[in-house]
Amino acid sequence: MTESVETSALTPVPGTSGQTGTVVRSTVLKRLLKNPMGSIAIVILMGMAVLAMFADVLAPFDENFANISKTLAAPDPVNILGTDSSGRDVWSRLLFGAQLTLLSSLLCAVVAIVIGLPAGLVAGYYAGRFEALSNWIVSILMSLPGLIVLLTIRAAFGPSVWIAMIAFGVLISPSYFRLTRSAVQSVRNELYVDAARVSGLSDLRIITRHIFSVVRAPIIIQTAAIAGVAIAIQSGLEFLGLGDPAKATWGVMLSEGFKNVYLTPTLLFWPAFAMALTIGALVLLGNALRDALEDGEKIKHRKRTTAAPAPGSAATRAARKTPAAVDAGTEHHLVKVTNLGVGYPQADGSVKKVVDDVSFHVDRGEILGIVGESGSGKSQTAFSILGLLPDNARIVAGSIQFDGNYTVAPGEEHVSQDRLSKLRGRRISYIPQEPMSNLDPAFTIGYQLVTPMVRVLGISKGEATARALKLLTDVGIVNPKRTFDAYPHEVSGGMAQRVLIAGAISCEPDLVIADEPTTALDVTVQAEVLDLIRDLQKRLNIGVILVTHNFGVVADLCDRVVVMQNGRLVEEGPVRGILRNPQETYTRTLLGSMLEGKEPMTMLVSSTSQGAAS
Numbered sequence: 001m002t003e004s005v006e007t008s009a010l011t012p013v014p015g016t017s018g019q020t021g022t023v024v025r026s027t028v029l030k031r032l033l034k035n036p037m038g039s040i041a042i043v044i045l046m047g048m049a050v051l052a053m054f055a056d057v058l059a060p061f062d063e064n065f066a067n068i069s070k071t072l073a074a075p076d077p078v079n080i081l082g083t084d085s086s087g088r089d090v091w092s093r094l095l096f097g098a099q100l101t102l103l104s105s106l107l108c109a110v111v112a113i114v115i116g117l118p119a120g121l122v123a124g125y126y127a128g129r130f131e132a133l134s135n136w137i138v139s140i141l142m143s144l145p146g147l148i149v150l151l152t153i154r155a156a157f158g159p160s161v162w163i164a165m166i167a168f169g170v171l172i173s174p175s176y177f178r179l180t181r182s183a184v185q186s187v188r189n190e191l192y193v194d195a196a197r198v199s200g201l202s203d204l205r206i207i208t209r210h211i212f213s214v215v216r217a218p219i220i221i222q223t224a225a226i227a228g229v230a231i232a233i234q235s236g237l238e239f240l241g242l243g244d245p246a247k248a249t250w251g252v253m254l255s256e257g258f259k260n261v262y263l264t265p266t267l268l269f270w271p272a273f274a275m276a277l278t279i280g281a282l283v284l285l286g287n288a289l290r291d292a293l294e295d296g297e298k299i300k301h302r303k304r305t306t307a308a309p310a311p312g313s314a315a316t317r318a319a320r321k322t323p324a325a326v327d328a329g330t331e332h333h334l335v336k337v338t339n340l341g342v343g344y345p346q347a348d349g350s351v352k353k354v355v356d357d358v359s360f361h362v363d364r365g366e367i368l369g370i371v372g373e374s375g376s377g378k379s380q381t382a383f384s385i386l387g388l389l390p391d392n393a394r395i396v397a398g399s400i401q402f403d404g405n406y407t408v409a410p411g412e413e414h415v416s417q418d419r420l421s422k423l424r425g426r427r428i429s430y431i432p433q434e435p436m437s438n439l440d441p442a443f444t445i446g447y448q449l450v451t452p453m454v455r456v457l458g459i460s461k462g463e464a465t466a467r468a469l470k471l472l473t474d475v476g477i478v479n480p481k482r483t484f485d486a487y488p489h490e491v492s493g494g495m496a497q498r499v500l501i502a503g504a505i506s507c508e509p510d511l512v513i514a515d516e517p518t519t520a521l522d523v524t525v526q527a528e529v530l531d532l533i534r535d536l537q538k539r540l541n542i543g544v545i546l547v548t549h550n551f552g553v554v555a556d557l558c559d560r561v562v563v564m565q566n567g568r569l570v571e572e573g574p575v576r577g578i579l580r581n582p583q584e585t586y587t588r589t590l591l592g593s594m595l596e597g598k599e600p601m602t603m604l605v606s607s608t609s610q611g612a613a614s
């Protein structure tokens with residue numbers, strides 16, 4: 001529960017392995033204790049747990065010790081809460097009851113979590129067949145009449161509270177499944193999840209880091225509620241006389257108390273009071289925990305002791321650039337797209353082509369612009385290279401090679417995620433259109449820069465931190481330390497875009513795909529960001545594919561350009577040639593739409609005022 005975050009100086013010694021730190025130390029427990037609701041709940045539950053744990057010591061009698069000469073007795077110094085109809089000590093039975101009731105309800109929640117949580121995470125994240133199958137199983141489980149199932153199990157296995165609670169855990173697991181699945185679905189398509197994928201993080205890592213943080217708070221609240229429901233259900237069954245009379249549980253005591261309610265009402269009161277107190281405390285704890293988790297900082301650090309080759313070293317590059325077999329006879333470009341066709345199946349069975357017969361290449365050290373109006377298929381082409389097309393997209397024709405290896409081989413319908421996941425973040429990186437939505441709001445900028453470097457380059461957290469600070473300086477951030485420690489909402493859009501550019505080049509890629517990287521920025525920042533991309537591209541000698549609808553940006557930045565319209569390639573060539581002598585009418589129209597060098601337009605206001613005057 002104490003989610004602590006390591007703190008240490010942000011000036012690690014490069015080359016040293018081991019733990020380094022970032023950010024603030026904060027504990028969920030501290031925030032929880034500050035909340036009166038949380039502290040009251042903790043005190044009650046801790047009290048219950050202590051009583052249950054030390055029941056053997058605290059109880060003056062065995063739970064089933066009966067003094068038949070003292071039945072239904074009022075409280076006295078020996079039996080402080082009196083005795084029941086068999087002369088058993090109520091206080092002792094309450095203590096032993098706490099043990100069994102609390103543990104078995106915990107077991108129920110654990111069983112439900114173990115089944116529902118992973119299934120919900122996988123179904124929400126991967127969707128497709130697993131989701132369909134899980135939905136099917138969940139529907140069956142939910143259609144089962146719970147009470148009848150529990151009664152059947154009781155008849156088959158006897159009055160075991162443990163078996164009943166395991167069965168109830170299975171029956172209630174769909175609630176975890178549904179909660180988790182819908183929480184995951186709500187973030188699955190967030191750009192920061194795509195960005196994490198592009199930065200080379202494995203699915204497991206994305207699920208545990210970026211997705212799990214979203215479901216954690218609801219799961220905790222749900223668990224508190226489920227534990228309460230389990231106590232109520234278990235007591236309900238026992239109240240109906242289906243419990244094990246040899247075991248003291250609060251439900252069995254309730255049943256016993258009910259039979260003697262007119263003679264000794266306190267026999268009913270004490271177990272009911274214990275149950276109400278525990279269930280109430282669980283609900284309060286769930287709410288307080290949610291508040292504490294949502295307010296808090298969520299970063300954990302792990303020790304890293306293995307020495308790794310320095311980034312940029314021959315060993316690192318060699319290790320990263322071990323490609324699969326190069327296809328013999330293919331022209332060797334950094335990226336080669338050949339007759340690419342991308343389509344989406346329609347309801348009538350046809351396939352709507354959104355990219356059709358597109359071929360081009362990019363080499364190391366050059367910037368290729370893909371330009372065209374909105375909907376011309378630029379992003380779909382770029383996403384095909386990145387392997388980020390939606391699940392229902394089909395490669396209907398052609399192939400894509402990266403550094404001589406097929407990522408989409410001729411005849412394949414989908415981009416190979418197996419091949420792409422080894423390249424993304426390592427050799428291919430991505431600068432997205434909307435900087436803010438591509439940063440996970442739950443983590444600091446420093447954390448989001450450091451994690452991919454640690455994983456991809458195999459360097460220590462200290463080295464990655466030093467590199468991240470240098471990268472932030474390189475991309476023109478004046479106070480890198482402050483930006484490193486900041487959360488995404490604490491920086492401006494221009495700064496967030498610089499951060500993403502820093503992230504894109506952090507693992508020394510060979511290819512950067514920038515999709516309208518300046519669209520979300522204001523004009524002055526746009527120019528700075530374009531300068532930055534050009535500068536970095538020259539310095540690092542990387543290949544860049546720049547997707548834009550703006551010929552001005554192409555003229556400013558690119559070496560070659562591909563013009564697209566309605567999913568087809570209209571014209572391709574060196575930028576200067578196309579600017580001077582465009583062959584196609586569409587290219588001329590696009591060029592005509594550039595404002596630069598044009599006569600200023602007449603002012604609407606003057607004509608209106610003239611009109612008004614006449």
Ligand SMILES: Nc1ncnc2c1ncn2[C@@H]1O[C@H](COP(=O)(O)OP(=O)(O)OP(=O)(O)O)[C@@H](O)[C@H]1O
Nearest residue numbers: 344354372373374375376377378379380381390549
């Ligand atoms: N998931 C999808 N399902 C069906 N059609 C899609 C899907 N995504 C994109 N398209 C279609 O593909 C075509 C090309 O879209 P794309 O996003 O590549 O255009 P673009 O040139 O990048 O435009 P913009 O500059 O507006 O992003 C559009 O007609 C679009 O409607």
